[in-house]
Amino acid sequence: MILALSALEDTVVFFYSPTxxxxxxxPVGEYARIGGLVxxxxxxxxxxxxxxxxxxxxxxxxVAYGGILPDLFREGQGIVxxxxxxxxxxxxxSRVLAKHDENYMPPEVADALKASGQWKETTE
Incomplete structure (x- = not known):
């Protein structure tokens, strides 16, 4: 299986993209991490x-989540x-993580947005 790699909360996090x-x-019932944009x-x-x-x-x-979502969780935001x-x-x-940088996006998602012409550069 293909694993995506991303820096999240100053640690290395492996996750599967929806693709x-x-x-x-x-497999049903097997622990996994998934990542992408809400x-x-x-x-x-x-x-x-x-x-x-x-x-x-x-x-x-x-995704269904019964816990308290991170403060930075919102539509369009990158999460794992x-x-x-x-x-x-x-x-x-069982857990949802959002990057502390509000401009965070998993690299694979950014690449897919660029390839589809939907990428929007941020100005700071």
Whole structure:
């Protein structure tokens, strides 16, 4: 399986992109990390859980998380979620990480945005 590499919270974090998961699959119930951008308009509540989708602009994964989301979590933000896949294909996250830099984006997602012509340079 292909692993993506990213610097997150001053540590090295390996994660699968949604395209990695779509191409290779992930066993149900096996611990994994997935990463990408939170899809605009995808965040909702389902009971005590927050439901959202993560994308790399080619594929998306629906995520359910029952904990308190990081302060920097928002639509369009790069995140890494830790947890496992359910039989339904949804990812049940036990932890969600957001980079402290508000301009953070997983490198693979940035590359996909550039390739599709959707990349927006930040000005600071």
């Amino acid at each position: 990695d998961v779509a191409e290779k699959g992930m 899809v605009e308009g995808s965040v909702s509540k389902e009971g005590a859980s927050t439901i959202f989708s993560v994308t790399d602009t080619q594929n998306s994964i629906q 979620a830790e947890g496992e896949f359910e039989v339904t294909g949804r990812f049940e996250a």
